[in-house]
Amino acid sequence: MTSPVDFEVPADGLNMVVCIKQVPDSAQIRVHPVTNTIMRQGVPTIINPYDLFALEEAMRLRDQYGGKVTVLTMGPPMAEDALRRALGFGADDAVLITDRFFAGSDTLATSFALATALGTLGKDRAIDIVFTGKQTIDGDTAQVGPGIASRLNLNQLTYVSAIDTLDREKGEITVRRRAEGGVQVLKSKLPCLITMLEGANDMRRGTIQDMLRAARAQPTVWSAEDAGVDDIMKCGLRGSPTVVKKVFAPSPRSEAAEMVTVEGKKPQQIGNAVVDLIFAAQPKLEAELAAEPGV
Amino acid sequence: MAQAPKKPAGGRAGMKKELPEHFKAYKHVWVFVEIERGRVHPVSWELMGEGRKLANKLGVDLAAVVLGPDDETTKRAVREAFQYGADLCYVCEDEILADYRNEPFTKALTDIVNTYQPEILLLGATTLGRDLAGSVATTLKTGLTADSTELDVDDEKSLAATRPTFGGTLLCTIHTLNYRPQMATVRPRVMAMPEPDMSKGVGKIVNHSLNMVEKDIVTKILDFVADATTDDANLAYADVVVAGGMGLGGPQNFQLVKDLAATLGGEYGCSRPVVQKGWLPADRQIGQTGNTIRPKLYIAAGISGAIQHRVGVEGADLIVAINTDPNAKIFEFAHLGVVADALSVLPALNEAFAQRLKARTKKLEVV
Amino acid sequence: MSEHFDAIVVGAGPSGNAAAYTMAKGGLNVLQIDRGEYPGSKNVQGAILYADALERIIPDFRDHAPLERHVVEQRMWFLDETSHTGAHYRSDDFNEDRPNRYTILRAQFDKWFSKQVKEAGALLICETSVTNLVKNDTGKVIGVETDREGGPIFADIVVLGEGVNALVGQRAGLRPELKPNHVALAVKETHFLPEKTVRDRFNLAGEDDGVVIEVFGDVASGMVGTGFLYTNKESISIGVGCLISDFSETQISPYDLLDRFKTHPSVAPMLRDAELKEYVAHLIPEGGYNAIPQLTGDGWAIVGDAGQFVNAVHREGSNLAMTTGRLVGETVLQLKAEEKTMSEANLKLYRDKLKASFVMKDMKKYRKIPGLLEANKQMLTTYPRAISKALQAMLRVDGTSKRDKETEMMAAMKRQRGSWWGIATDMFKLARAWR
């Protein structure tokens, strides 16, 4: 268990951990049209884009108030790449928890594993803020953050678009939280868990020194046991109450679209033809639209 | 969740054991009714419609859970819950619940669940619903399927929640076999809005008290900055939506989309790359990671019809696609297809609609 | 806090990787810098890997490198608008223990190669562009500047494996600008097909057998260039390449050209039902021997495409890149061992090694070809078309005697080329250039 940096959290600094996940760049996942299998061949992995907003926000707080930013991920050994990239952005320390017992985790098991590791990380020096992204682009549940907060009894601040103030003395934090129809301004206390909203900030470019440090780093790698897991039954498939029963491709609609003939027609004729067909298919619509015409 | 599908399906399902004894008492389908800023989020009623179907299949009751302050909004939500099909309603009224905060809402909902034991609990996948569902599921140590697009019960009376996976390229069906309640969130507009039965009166109400005092709650609301409503896209609930994709070629051409939407009194939207390019703001995006829409008419111009877009528009009554590529995927699920240049068809359509609607309005006036 | 390395390698393509690997294996403190998100991120095409060059660097590469198929059959096609004339050579001899040519997907291959480099001990940083070279008072290169904050990084030698564009070298005034007639633009697509379909479509018996098709003639619309098609495990790589100067002259877009190639009646059936996976455009240096810039100076050396090391005739590039990279690496190791500086004079050793290797010999042998083809486009247009027409005439049974057909063919060829004299000169020039 070697740490990439000899980095103690300054006494009056913030101890922050950012949970990041390595995900396949899903823009590049394809399903084979004939066999319906996923073509994973050569699909590159990236840091879940939402997590980068969390990482940058943590680094900003560190730059302002002093402290330490550790990135934490649960995943296969190759998830080390994601940690190294995070170090290249300027994170101070990195921890990978990896174990075959973690395979097949759903959100409950994931939050259990991460929360346990966070507990171990905060044993000597309590963690002030845990950051997560709003959601992942592969799991896309937005549940892991709240799950961690519940387990560790952290004040939960989700969908945060900005951190307005932070008072180290009083341990108080004010944030802006996106809600339906508006933004809540919330005052809460440390320790807390913040899930950052996209667009909250712009990720910095690490310096050449950050990059060299990242290239040399050997992120701390923890097994389930190292991370402090005492009950394997709460991990991975075993610890996941949900079960995936089937995976399938969506079926095509039974009838094909009715195609409007366009050959030899002027745009205006096409326009009229389409309008006729629309209203023929939806007779009620015409009356409704006419009743409340647009501007 | 992402890693779960790697396991060959079926293997684990076969491992289903008998439901533990203490969960057998868990019965009925519940819907969490989301009130924020004085209104019930429509997704709650959409879920009532869906919950009704599940309850009927299981032969159990449908209940609504309403949390809020002791005021008219809460009372109205309770009344409406019955009109939307609730057989009974669990209500917790407390000033502390006036605005959403995770801590008191989590406590209220978990307490009610632990006391009255539902087998299924549904919430909207809104910012509030996702915030709450995650804490409640973790506190209850049960399974949660987020952002479901389809709900059903299987032969063994277990909730089968289907959701997109692998970046939306595939769907998967998820069960919570040995834990209760089975929880799922569903995004707004994924389910159809049921017709309320206005003749229905208030039925059985079970009151629950929160047992919290404000000073024990750490997080305080200092302010609420409402969105400037004027420019707020109400895409999800529009009757007519016109959207453009990368096929429009550039931001300047989105005026054509906006014009047509205006003529039809509808909203305009776009595909994801259009947002990524910065041509339109993020709240205009339609699809898996944007808005789900269920308009009566959806016109898609220059959109290829990727699966992530498709899942957001499939609820539309009539889909019209304009695309220069006759093999575009969108023609696989559109009802009406036009293989032509959107840049010329959009203005033509605008013109044709304008004339038709004017004519029609006139006719109405004459009658 | 500026650091000092024994060597900095710019680029993590085949040439940079070979150089960094050789030096790191030899115990040097090596920093490699690439601007891509990860090595190979900019190199997504399929390609042919020539085993020999890699084998000299990583002898057991066959055991763990991501190889797609080994080539058992080579086809040469001459195309006109509707037909192709071809020669196929397939041999079971290619099914040897250590096959000589493989198809690879560069994205995967480069990633693998880079992993070997890192395991050998080199330090790699990605997403970082080298913007310029740092020189001392005497003009000796002593380090690099990057597009990141934190100052320059220093090294005894900077190896430029930055690929064809070679902007760093240009900016530092080490070499002239690229000429449009020294670079070809290749566009390439990868089309996905199930593994079995690939094998069925190309009559491949062994699971890892592969086919390569090289195409001349109409594919290039009368421009200097060629087309190609390779079979990968579950996909087909297809592309065309032409000189930049020709693209701008003819105003044909590379994409249209590729489209034309894909829809050619001889090509289309091979791609049927395939799903397009990726599209890339990339430059290929094709200036040949005469375009090779100065390769060494005080504190620097050039390897790979940056040095125009591509054999356009045989479509070899990565092997030359790896070989030049290895030779620089060996040079630096030798100079270090002898405690010599990385001066221009001492680096002559690299140029000597090049001269002694197949690299310079091949580059020299074909030095006249690029200019010849450029100045005499008929070699890639008229002749392929004429051959095709001739064969068609021979094969059609229509009551004309074969002798009359032959006469007509020769006359047609002459009509197209202008004169017998023209044909004779072309043949002579070609023969000379090849010798």
Ligand SMILES: Cc1cc2nc3c(=O)[nH]c(=O)nc-3n(C[C@H](O)[C@H](O)[C@H](O)COP(=O)(O)OP(=O)(O)OC[C@H]3O[C@@H](n4cnc5c(N)ncnc54)[C@H](O)[C@@H]3O)c2cc1C
């Ligand atoms: C995790 C994930 C989530 C995603 N979420 C969403 C989402 O929520 N919403 C979404 O939309 N996408 C989403 N996507 C992206 C999706 O996969 C597609 O990339 C996207 O929908 C394509 O947008 P498009 O159709 O506008 O562009 P393209 O695919 O580039 O299609 C442009 C179309 O325009 C046609 N065209 C070109 N010129 C003209 C013309 N003059 N007239 C008419 N037609 C023309 C072309 O034939 C083509 O079909 C997501 C992807 C991932 C991986």
Ligand SMILES: Cc1cc2nc3c(=O)[nH]c(=O)nc-3n(C[C@H](O)[C@H](O)[C@H](O)COP(=O)(O)OP(=O)(O)OC[C@H]3O[C@@H](n4cnc5c(N)ncnc54)[C@H](O)[C@@H]3O)c2cc1C
């Ligand atoms: C379409 C096509 C098909 C080909 N097919 C074949 C084939 O089948 N067989 C074959 O042997 N060869 C083939 N070649 C040629 C072969 O790809 C090249 O010869 C080979 O890649 C050259 O290697 P290199 O290391 O010199 O350059 P590259 O592979 O181009 O690598 C250069 C690297 O340097 C990095 N870089 C550039 N500038 C900077 C900077 N300023 N700072 C930091 N990093 C920088 C780039 O990101 C890149 O990773 C083909 C080429 C093309 C275009």
Ligand SMILES: Nc1ncnc2c1ncn2[C@@H]1O[C@H](COP(=O)(O)O)[C@@H](O)[C@H]1O
């Ligand atoms: N395996 C993981 N390792 C570290 N963090 C994770 C992991 N999975 C999810 N997270 C965090 O939880 C957030 C929400 O994830 P999700 O619930 O999957 O949408 C992500 O943005 C991450 O910050």
